[in-house]
Amino acid sequence: MLTIYGRTNSINVRKVLWAAAEMDLAYERLDYGRGFTPTDTPEFLAVSRFGVVPVIDDGGFVLRESNTIVRYLATRHGRDDLYPSEIHRRFTVEAWMDWASTDLGGAVRDVFWGVQLKHPDFTDPARIALGAANWGKQMRRLDHHLATAGPYLMGSTFTIADIPVGLAVNRWFATPFEKPDLAAVQAYYDRLAERPGYKQHGRNGTP
Ligand SMILES: N[C@@H](CCC(=O)N[C@@H](CS)C(=O)NCC(=O)O)C(=O)O
Structure with a gap:
């Protein structure tokens, strides 16, 4: 169990x-x-x-x-479709998951803690503005990748790389702050919402 x-x-x-x-x-x-x-x-x-x-x-x-x-x-569970064993695809999945936890995850923090959680350590408007710029920079990278090599991170098929990134994308849209329009990220957000697991645990109203 x-x-x-x-x-x-x-x-x-x-x-x-x-x-x-x-x-x-x-x-x-x-x-x-x-x-x-x-x-x-x-x-x-x-x-x-x-x-x-x-x-x-x-x-x-x-x-x-x-x-x-x-x-x-x-x-x-032998899900080679979700986590490919072919070495180049495998390590490209790893790179996306690492990016989600490091560059992207780090960039989310100041805005999320300041605007959404209203944590007393994150109230400085200058810090929030810098955080929004950093988060936007990472999201533009994602937008470019999805526009040129999507529709999923690994191309035509959904993989586990889309899980941490998809949750960060949900946080981007569900956190109320001024953000640029990123068409490929928006299309990705809508595409992921076709998946029952994302609807239940990702795009479910919780940032
Ligand atoms: N690197 C860890 C981070 C785990 C982590 O920080 N979890 C938070 C929730 S997102 C936590 O347990 N916070 C304390 C709590 O909820 O009591 C992971 O990815 O699993």
């Missing part, structure tokens, strides 16, 4: 839930994380010392890190 630890409003947990939906996996989910069952308790720390979600337990094998969990599930 697969157990997923994590609240459904966490972007990292949503990657795992969307991946599980793409693979039609059965699982039990436990509501851990901020606002739900705390992760800093001895009980949760006995499962994962890092005290963050998501974590999975797959028949006794415990794994953390959302992107790694997504790759593990695709490998475990």
